[in-house]
Amino acid sequence: xxxxxxxxxxxxxxxxxxxxxxxxxHDGQWExxxxxxxxxxxxxxxxxxxxxxGASPPALYQTVSYSGANDASPQATFRARGLSxxxxxxxxRQHAPPRMSPxxxxxxxxxxxxxxxEPDGTYRGACMLVTADxxxxxxxxxxxxxxxAPGQSNxxxxxxxxxxxxxxxxxxxxxxxxxxxxxxxxxGTELWVHHAENDNQTFTFWRFMYQIPLAxxxxxxxxxxxxxxxxxxxxxxxxxxxxxxxxxxxxxSAGVDPxxxxxxxxxxxxxxxxxxxxxxxxxxxYHVLIGGGDQLYCDALIKEPEMxxxxxxxxxxERIGCTLSDEIKTAIxxxxxxxxxxxxxxxxxxxxxxxxxxxxxxxxxxxxxxFGSYPDDIQSAPVFSRIGERGYFYYLxxxxxxxxxxxGTDLGYSHVNPSIIFGGLGPYIKAPSHSFLTYxxxxxxxxxxxxxxxxxxxxVCSEVEYRMVFDxxxxxxxxxxxxxxxxxxxxxxFLENALESKFNPLVALGKAHxxxxxxxxxxxxxxxxxxxxxxxxxxASAHKxxxxxxxxxxQEYARRTRTRVTFLSGDxxxxxxxxxxxxxxxxxxxxxxxxxxxYMLNVISSAIxxxxxxxxxxxxxxxxxxxxxxxxxxxxxxxxxxPVFAKGSEGSSSKYKSVMGxxxxxxxxxxxxxxxxxxxxxxxxxxxxxxxxxxAVRAPPPAW
Numbered sequence: 001x002x003x004x005x006x007x008x009x010x011x012x013x014x015x016x017x018x019x020x021x022x023x024x025x026h027d028g029q030w031e032x033x034x035x036x037x038x039x040x041x042x043x044x045x046x047x048x049x050x051x052x053x054g055a056s057p058p059a060l061y062q063t064v065s066y067s068g069a070n071d072a073s074p075q076a077t078f079r080a081r082g083l084s085x086x087x088x089x090x091x092x093r094q095h096a097p098p099r100m101s102p103x104x105x106x107x108x109x110x111x112x113x114x115x116x117x118e119p120d121g122t123y124r125g126a127c128m129l130v131t132a133d134x135x136x137x138x139x140x141x142x143x144x145x146x147x148x149a150p151g152q153s154n155x156x157x158x159x160x161x162x163x164x165x166x167x168x169x170x171x172x173x174x175x176x177x178x179x180x181x182x183x184x185x186x187x188g189t190e191l192w193v194h195h196a197e198n199d200n201q202t203f204t205f206w207r208f209m210y211q212i213p214l215a216x217x218x219x220x221x222x223x224x225x226x227x228x229x230x231x232x233x234x235x236x237x238x239x240x241x242x243x244x245x246x247x248x249x250x251x252x253s254a255g256v257d258p259x260x261x262x263x264x265x266x267x268x269x270x271x272x273x274x275x276x277x278x279x280x281x282x283x284x285x286y287h288v289l290i291g292g293g294d295q296l297y298c299d300a301l302i303k304e305p306e307m308x309x310x311x312x313x314x315x316x317x318e319r320i321g322c323t324l325s326d327e328i329k330t331a332i333x334x335x336x337x338x339x340x341x342x343x344x345x346x347x348x349x350x351x352x353x354x355x356x357x358x359x360x361x362x363x364x365x366x367x368x369x370x371f372g373s374y375p376d377d378i379q380s381a382p383v384f385s386r387i388g389e390r391g392y393f394y395y396l397x398x399x400x401x402x403x404x405x406x407x408g409t410d411l412g413y414s415h416v417n418p419s420i421i422f423g424g425l426g427p428y429i430k431a432p433s434h435s436f437l438t439y440x441x442x443x444x445x446x447x448x449x450x451x452x453x454x455x456x457x458x459x460v461c462s463e464v465e466y467r468m469v470f471d472x473x474x475x476x477x478x479x480x481x482x483x484x485x486x487x488x489x490x491x492x493x494f495l496e497n498a499l500e501s502k503f504n505p506l507v508a509l510g511k512a513h514x515x516x517x518x519x520x521x522x523x524x525x526x527x528x529x530x531x532x533x534x535x536x537x538x539x540a541s542a543h544k545x546x547x548x549x550x551x552x553x554x555q556e557y558a559r560r561t562r563t564r565v566t567f568l569s570g571d572x573x574x575x576x577x578x579x580x581x582x583x584x585x586x587x588x589x590x591x592x593x594x595x596x597x598x599y600m601l602n603v604i605s606s607a608i609x610x611x612x613x614x615x616x617x618x619x620x621x622x623x624x625x626x627x628x629x630x631x632x633x634x635x636x637x638x639x640x641x642x643p644v645f646a647k648g649s650e651g652s653s654s655k656y657k658s659v660m661g662x663x664x665x666x667x668x669x670x671x672x673x674x675x676x677x678x679x680x681x682x683x684x685x686x687x688x689x690x691x692x693x694x695x696a697v698r699a700p701p702p703a704w
Contacts, residue, residue, distance in 0.1 A: 031305065034304075034335060035338055036107060036345070038135065039107065098229060100227065102137035102226055103135075107345070108341045109129040109354070111353045111358070112233055112355070113359070114288050114357030115418065115419050123211065124209075127186075140187075144185070144210070145184070146185075148183075149181050150219060151180055188206035192403050194333070196337070209416060215238065218236050234285040239442055241443050241670040241672070242288055242440045242441050244286055245286045245665055245666065247277075248292035248294055248569075248571060248605065249365075249607030249610040250270075250349060250609045251294060251297030251343075254299060260687075264688070266688065270609050271348040273682075276691060280682075287357070289353070290446070291360035291399065292569065292571075294365040295399060296339065296365070298367060298368055305331070306328050307331060310322050316378055328383060340398045360448075362450075362452050363451075363452065364452065367387065367395070371387070371391070372456060375457060396434065409422055419438040420434060421434075422434065425454075432453065441670060449487045459546065466550075474561075478561075482670070482677045482701070483557075483558075484565075486567075544631065548632055548635075551580060551637070559704070564700065564702050566601045566602075567600060568602075568666070574659050574662075576660070578602035580637055582596050582598040582637065595703050599700075603666060605665055606664070607664075608665045618659050618661045621656075621659045622656040644695050650686070663684040664683045667682055676698040682694060
């Protein structure tokens with residue numbers, strides 16, 4: 001029974017039995033596949049081995065370290081021998097974390113979101129908490145208290161080596177005494193109420209908007225809700241460029257056993273790489289956590305019992321004509337609410353969301369696999385369209401703390417999030433696109449382009465969205481010399497061409513239910529599942545023209561404004577670095593990167609949780625990376641991939657020098673000595689142990 005993966009397979013079998021034989025409860029309602037329960041632990045994240053920075057364990061516990069070199073988190077070990085039950089209770093109550101007063105029954109949170117910094121140095125952020133109404137007291141309304149000390153900073157003045165590693169690795173210290181503590185009390189507002197119609201329950205989303213005046217030095221901000229457990233996050237100094245981490249693909253694809261991705265102390269395959277990120281944050285904290293898409297995988301929606309009649313329809317035509325029933329509507333909302341609560345309340349990911357303010361952009365799995373890239377008739381079908389609309393609504397709610405009916409979408413409206421850029425109305429999602437242009441320091445901004453709300457098979461973003469985005473870019477302060485654009489994908493169209501062939505064996509065998517290959521065929525239109533992913537990419541034939549146009553527009557923007565543009569992307573479950581640069585004829589002739597306005601890195605960091613692609617795919621990508629790509633030679637632009645991974649994560653020679661098939665995230669900062677923006681791809685060394693190796697690349701400042 002201790003065999004790795006046994007419990008996962010047992011649970012999967014149980015889920016499959018309920019999935020194939022859905023059951024009704026005694027009241028006639030369907031029994032949901034996924035349910036969320038309130039958070040019962042003292043600290044968010046549900047990890048008994050974790051204590052928040054600055055927290056002390058109760059007197060009944062002693063803090064010890066794990067013996068493994070890879071284990072840096074403290075462990076609380078119970079020591080209560082010789083104490084009576086009354087004595088244990090008395091000591092535990094004295095030292096236990098405080099309970100919220102008035103009491104709140106928490107379903108999810110606290111979650112933090114960062115928006116931007118105003119020109120006058122005002123930091124704008126938000127906190128959100130989801131509570132169950134039946135077990136909570138709302139008189140008075142929930143209150144958030146923040147405290148900070150403007151004169152305090154315990155970080156070393158110089159902590160980054162030239163290779164991207166941290167030096168001076170002592171833990172940062174929380175302590176506000178003698179620094180002139182300032183505080184802010186914020187009353188929560190009801191952002192949204194979720195009605196669980198099957199259970200006659202209601203759940204409230206509480207949003208706490210706050211503004212903090214930045215000081216000369218970065219500050220630790222402590223916060224607590226209703227006098228409950230204390231958490232903290234960090235804000236930068238007024239003239240400081242932020243440190244931030246980026247991730248994508250925070251979930252496992254169908255058929256992957258999470259237990260195969262954990263070793264040592266970890267109870268879940270979701271946690272190892274996240275724990276490495278948090279351990280680095282505990283030493284030199286990040287100011288922002290960038291979610292590059294697929295912050296959770298919502299594909300399991302099709303397992304809900306009310307969805308079975310639709311899923312079992314044999315043809316796309318039948319699914320297109322399927323009626324959108326009230327039961328299906330209820331199931332879709334129920335699933336998204338429960339799935340988000342479960343994903344955002346557990347493990348290292350939940351702890352990160354409560355300690356590092358998020359800035360997120362969605363991708364297809366935040367809705368359902370491939371949404372936006374199917375044929376128009378499938379996308380417009382009542383059931384499929386409803387999935388996209390409600391998935392987008394819950395993405396905005398849980399990941400951005402935005403509800404359009406509350407916050408407005410009028411272009412002339414002063415939004416609570418100044419970083420937001422509204423685009424055109426989506427063809428399938430009846431809402432405008434929501435892009436963000438956010439401040440990451442006086443020299444650095446990031447554009448998170450919404451590539452999902454307006455997407456269709458032959459379009460990624462509309463002309464309206466592009467026009468609004470470039471209008472905002474033109475208004476950036478002249479001292480900005482780095483723009484990071486979150487959107488691009490690597491070159492994989494050779495696979496697209498192979499899979500589009502009518503002789504593709506995966507499609508044929510999958511349709512015939514042969515050799516267990518059914519899972520390779522998409523449930524919605526019987527195309528190869530991998531093809532749906534490739535149709536999503538910018539290098540797909542349907543999007544290539546738009547992609548090339550966008551690169552040219554950003555080249556012109558870079559030249560005109562003297563701004564280095566760098567792409568950051570995910571989605572493909574491996575790490576790589578591509579580069580655009582000026583095409584110079586003659587063997588060996590190039591322009592120095594710092595003087596080349598066309599020099600744009602494409603840093604690919606994916607996935608922080610999901611499994612890497614098969615070795616054969618990595619081999620093909622690596623092989624083709626050495627070939628000449630002439631797609632943009634017409635505009636004097638060359639593109640290739642950089643051999644960043646000459647050494648494997650364990651130190652040996654690597655057979656794939658341009659691509660790394662291991663889980664990873666990206667740590668980013670600005671080198672103030674050189675002006676370079678450093679992208680340190682942190683690659684998991686050994687699967688499941690939570691230690692990473694550094695692969696750093698630099699985007700030089702403009703010198704043209």
